[in-house]
Amino acid sequence: MQYWLFKSEPFKWSWEMQKAKGEEGEPWDGVRNYQARNNMRAMQIGDQGFFYHSNEGKEIVGIVEVCALAHPDPTTDDERWECVDIKAVKDVPKPVTLAAVKAEPRLENMALVTSMRLSVQPVTEEEWKIVCEMGGVDP
DNA sequence: GCCAACGTTGGC
DNA sequence: GCCAACGTTGGC
16 A cells, blocks of 8 residues: 555646545546656555645645556547546545645655655655644544 | 746757 | 757745
């Protein structure tokens, strides 16, 4: 089991929209970055991830689960790009802001801080626990 | 809306 | 294969 973080601009695809999809899930398409794609290829069914709102909010608002392995991105004919499907699991009761992450010394090496522009990031188990704690997420 | 950081592209 | 130019992302 591994942990990840998915970034989205709420205007394009928000947590509300993700939740509305329910169990069906939604392809995380439109990624045009090799590192982000490689991360998705490494994902397994059942992996957990944070859902982060960039630009507007700048906070971790939800928890998602990978429900389909990497497959060709339906939004392009370019076979280089792939995506996984994710489904909403639950809200983060107290959204964890970027400022809060930056202010937490134990999270100083988190990709959210060090690789700001990467849209699909790995999260370590330790980081996962700390953020869940900060967000008031039930274990 | 601005601008810095970074990834990608394309000419050589 | 290098590197400059360009486009995009995302925090502020």
